[in-house]
Amino acid sequence: MPLITLLTDFGTHDAYVGIMKGVMLAIDPSARFVDLTHDIPPQAVDVGALVLRSAVPYFPDGTVHLAVVDPGVGTGRAAVAVRTPRAWLVGPDNGLLAPATAALGGAQAVHALDNPAFQRQPVSHTFHGRDVFAPAAAHLAAGVPPHELGAARAGLVPSDLPPVEVTADAARGAVVHVDRFGNLLTNIDRGAVHAFRDQSLSVTVAEMVTAPLRATYGDIASGELVALWSSWDTIEIAVRDGNAAARLGVGRGAAVVARGG
Amino acid sequence: MPLITLLTDFGTHDAYVGIMKGVMLAIDPSARFVDLTHDIPPQAVDVGALVLRSAVPYFPDGTVHLAVVDPGVGTGRAAVAVRTPRAWLVGPDNGLLAPATAALGGAQAVHALDNPAFQRQPVSHTFHGRDVFAPAAAHLAAGVPPHELGAARAGLVPSDLPPVEVTADAARGAVVHVDRFGNLLTNIDRGAVHAFRDQSLSVTVAEMVTAPLRATYGDIASGELVALWSSWDTIEIAVRDGNAAARLGVGRGAAVVARGG
C-alpha cells in the first residue's frame, strides 16, 4: 500500500488538502496518507523546507513526500519530482525540497512535471497542488516511472536558509523556527560545534541572554532557561515548563551563538 | 475499501471527530477516512455547504460524504442520506447538502435516518454526529441499502446561499468565503458571465475597488489587486503575495460585480 505524506501552507479551514487526497485516491485507490502539517505560515518556503527535512528521515523507504508551499504558482518556477536513495519528493522547485532531498541521500534524478498526460486537465492557474503535484505523487506511488512525468532537469534550486558560521571556538546561527511550546529551534547542528564538542557549551540568544547547554530538562529547575539538543538534532533554547519565545521576546531570525568554554 | 469523507464545524480541539471515526470503525473495520475540514465556522451552514460542494467532485465514485453543521440538533430538522449518481451524502437536512448534491448530479433518493436499528442507542440530544450520522455513513459504506436507514423523503431543503443576478453586461454576486490566504471567493461562476465572456472583464468589490480579471498571478506585479478564476471555478479577488481581505477590509457578504467591456 503506497504511502504519501503531505506538507502544505493551505491550512485546514478549507477543503484544499482533502481535494488533493480525493484526486490521488481517484488515481490510486490504495493510496494512504500521513499529514505532516498544513500550517506552514503562508508562502514561508524556508519554514516548510525545515519542517519537511525534520520529518522525512523517519518514514519507510519508498514513501512519496508531497510538499506545496508555492508563492510562485502561475509563474515560471518548475514543478518537479525528485528521486533519492530512500524516497520520492514532489513539489515546486523553489528551495522547498532541497534540504529534505539532502537528508534522504541526495537527488539521483529530478524530473519536471510537464507531461500533460499526468496532470489534471485543464490545469488551474492557482491550484497546482490539485492539478499537477497531487497527480504526480499518486502516479509515482502507483509505480509510474518518473521520466514519464516530464523532462529530466539538472538539479534543484537550493534553499535560502541562513548559513551557520563556524570558527574554532564558536558557531553563529539563528533561530529558524518557533514551535508550539515557544521553544526556539536553531540551525546549529552537532557538526557546527564539533571542534569544541568536548567542552561545556554556552548559548547566547539575541546578544542578550546566555544559557548552558544541558542534556535534559531534568537537569534544570522549573522556569529556568536552558539550551538542549532538539528533536531536529540542532540546538534549541527552551524554558522548562514555560515559553522561551514569550520570555525573551524573540522569534525567527534572532542571532544565536554557541561557544565552548 | 469504503471511503468516507468528513466535514464538520466541530474543530479539532476536542475528540468529537475521532469519536465519530471510532463509531464508524466499530461498524465497518475497513472504513477509510479523508477529512475535508472541521473548521467550518460554528453553525455556519452556508459556508459548510460551499466548502462541501467545492470538494465532492474530486473523489472517486461511491464515496460517502458525511457532513455535520447542525445548529438544529435536537429540534425537528430531519437527518438524511442522499443517493446521487456518483456518491452518497449524509447529514442534517438544513441546506448543507443541497449544493453538493447538485454538483454530484442531483438526488436520486433521499431517506430519513429514523430507523433506530441503524442509530447508536440511546441517541444523545446534542451529538447526532456520533449517534445518527456516523452510524448511517458507516452502514452505507458497508453496503446497507439506504431504504433500510429510514423512510423516503421527497427532496432536500435548499441552501440559502445568496443568488447571482445576471444581466446582459454584468453579474452581481457576493463574497461567500475568505480563505486562509485572505483571498475573497465569490459565487459568480463562468455561467454567470457567459453573455460577455469574450470581452475583458473587470470586477468591482464593495463598490469601491475595481480589478481586471487575469488568467494568472504571473500577469501581475507583487502587491497588486487582481481577479482570477478560483479553484472553485468562481471569480476570486486576490492580492499577489498579499491578503485581499485585510487590504480591502471586506469579508463575507461584500457585493461583487463583474462587468464586460
Add this chain to the structure above:
Amino acid sequence: MPLITLLTDFGTHDAYVGIMKGVMLAIDPSARFVDLTHDIPPQAVDVGALVLRSAVPYFPDGTVHLAVVDPGVGTGRAAVAVRTPRAWLVGPDNGLLAPATAALGGAQAVHALDNPAFQRQPVSHTFHGRDVFAPAAAHLAAGVPPHELGAARAGLVPSDLPPVEVTADAARGAVVHVDRFGNLLTNIDRGAVHAFRDQSLSVTVAEMVTAPLRATYGDIASGELVALWSSWDTIEIAVRDGNAAARLGVGRGAAVVARGG
C-alpha cells in the same frame, strides 16, 4: 489491520505527530491511525486525561490508544503500556492514562517501556513520543506481548482531576473543559445526581447564574442559558445558538452545583 489512536499536546503546526506516524509505519506498515486531537493545551495533563477518557469507549476492541501530554519528559516519570479488557493504552504515567483506563474496564497489567530493544536509539531527552511511546504502540499493534516492552509495575499514577462532592440534595463539581462552541463541560456525571435524579434539577455556575437542566436544545429559545447532559454524559452548561463561556465570562475551574428540587 491494527488501529492506533493518537492524542497529544503537540499541535499541528509542526511535524511532530507526522514523525510519530512515520516511526510507527516503519515498524508496522499496516498500522492505521485516527487522530483524537493534538490541541490539548500545552502540558495540560488533566485536560488530556478527560478528552482521552471521553473517546476511548467508542473504538473497536483491540485498539491501541497512544497519548502524550508529558511535561515530565526527561525526568523520572515512567513510560508505560497498560492492558485493559478492551484495549491498550500507551503514554507517560503521570495521570494522563488513569481515567481512560478505568473507562475501559481497569488495568489488567502495566508495563514500563524500559527495554531498549523496543525503543528508538538513541532516545532523545525531549521527544519520547518519537523514541519511546510510538515504537511501543506500533510493537503492541504488531502483536509484541507487553511484558517484552519492560518490567511490570504495580499500577498507574491517578489523575488529579478535581473531585465531585455529593450530598443528599446537591452535587458540587467544576467546569473541567470548554469546547469550541463555548460549552462548559463539567465533571458532574449521572451517578453524582443519582440520589435526586427524579426531581427537576437546577445548575448554578460560578455562584452567579442558575439554569434548569433540560433534555434538549429544542426545549429552549435561542440565546437562552441551559444545562444539558453532554456527550460525555456529564452536565454541560450551554447557550442555545451562542457561547456560554463568553456570555458568563467563566472557564475551567469555575464551581458548578447541581441541585434537586
